[in-house]
Amino acid sequence: MTDFHSSYAWQKARRVARIAARHTCERCGRFLPGKGELHVHHRKPVARSIALAFEPLNFSVLCPPCHNIVEPRTGTPKFGCDVDGKPLSEDHPWFLLGND
Numbered sequence: 001m002t003d004f005h006s007s008y009a010w011q012k013a014r015r016v017a018r019i020a021a022r023h024t025c026e027r028c029g030r031f032l033p034g035k036g037e038l039h040v041h042h043r044k045p046v047a048r049s050i051a052l053a054f055e056p057l058n059f060s061v062l063c064p065p066c067h068n069i070v071e072p073r074t075g076t077p078k079f080g081c082d083v084d085g086k087p088l089s090e091d092h093p094w095f096l097l098g099n100d
């Protein structure tokens with residue numbers, strides 16, 4: 001989803017989200033007013049729900065450490081499936097077929 005994250009529309013949407021959150025991490029309450037300091041996380045990943053890509057209710061304004069807890073960037077790739085039989089990996093082709 002690199003195209004999405006580099007789009008002007010997203011740059012603007014996340015700036016608005018940071019302002020709406022008063023530049024405060026919603027998880028730990030850290031105040032980070034600097035440019036790009038706070039991350040805007042999608043509760044439901046864009047890869048799975050493009051319709052919610054610009055939905056503020058789907059946003060979570062987080063500082064980098066909290067973002068890493070909510071959505072770990074490092075570590076082993078996810079394999080297997082959950083109790084409902086859905087693949088754990090967001091990038092799994094299953095989701096590209098419109099399944100959710």
Ligand SMILES: [Zn+2]
Binds near residue numbers: 029062067
């Ligand atoms: Zn935080």
